[in-house]
Amino acid sequence: GPGAPPPSRARARPRRGRGLRLVRPSPPPAALGPAMPVWDQLPPKWAEMCRAAGAAVFLWAHNGKQKNGWVELQENGRLVTGWCDGSWKVASDDILEMTFGSSRHVCVLQDGGFVVEEKFLARNGKASYKPDQPKSRGWIKSADAPMPTAKGRGAGVAQKRQRPGAAAL
Numbered sequence: 001g002p003g004a005p006p007p008s009r010a011r012a013r014p015r016r017g018r019g020l021r022l023v024r025p026s027p028p029p030a031a032l033g034p035a036m037p038v039w040d041q042l043p044p045k046w047a048e049m050c051r052a053a054g055a056a057v058f059l060w061a062h063n064g065k066q067k068n069g070w071v072e073l074q075e076n077g078r079l080v081t082g083w084c085d086g087s088w089k090v091a092s093d094d095i096l097e098m099t100f101g102s103s104r105h106v107c108v109l110q111d112g113g114f115v116v117e118e119k120f121l122a123r124n125g126k127a128s129y130k131p132d133q134p135k136s137r138g139w140i141k142s143a144d145a146p147m148p149t150a151k152g153r154g155a156g157v158a159q160k161r162q163r164p165g166a167a168a169l
Helices: 007-011 044-053
Strands: 057-061 069-073 078-081 085-090 095-100 103-110 113-121 137-140
Touching: 044 103, 044 137, 069 095, 078 095
Parallel strands: none
Antiparallel strands: 057 069, 057 137, 069 078, 078 085, 085 095, 095 103, 103 113, 113 137
16 A cells, blocks of 8 residues: 555564674575586696595695595585585695685695695694694595595594593493
8 A cells, every 4th residue: 555665564574683694595506607627627737636636625634644534626626525615725736625524734745646745724824733733634536445534434524533531332
């Protein structure tokens, strides 16, 4: 009727609390154009290594020796790991920065993979390697290599550590 508010106002809701706003969902990947392999977004030597393997999956060894997980570089800076999702970016021809969990990992290209030369806390940028700590490493995963599993934990899925003294179930 003549005294009714315009339809857009009729649907408006009062803002409560801190005024949450609707966020538009990201467009589906098809709307961004044709998919490109992630190695088209990597520096030449990284690209060559991933292209030869047919993927950008690296087996991860936190202590530099035993493989205890994996990381996968995906398009547009997206990183997927056996622990959580994260991001990656090119720092130089030989260096990618991979950020996941609480850390930003400075990954320097080496034969068949990389070494995490430096590690920083993502929240404040402080160096987080302990002086005597071995450096983490990654190796490109060949198509036929199995994904590493932590003992008794399934396919690379991290679980929270138990408190010392807590009874194991």
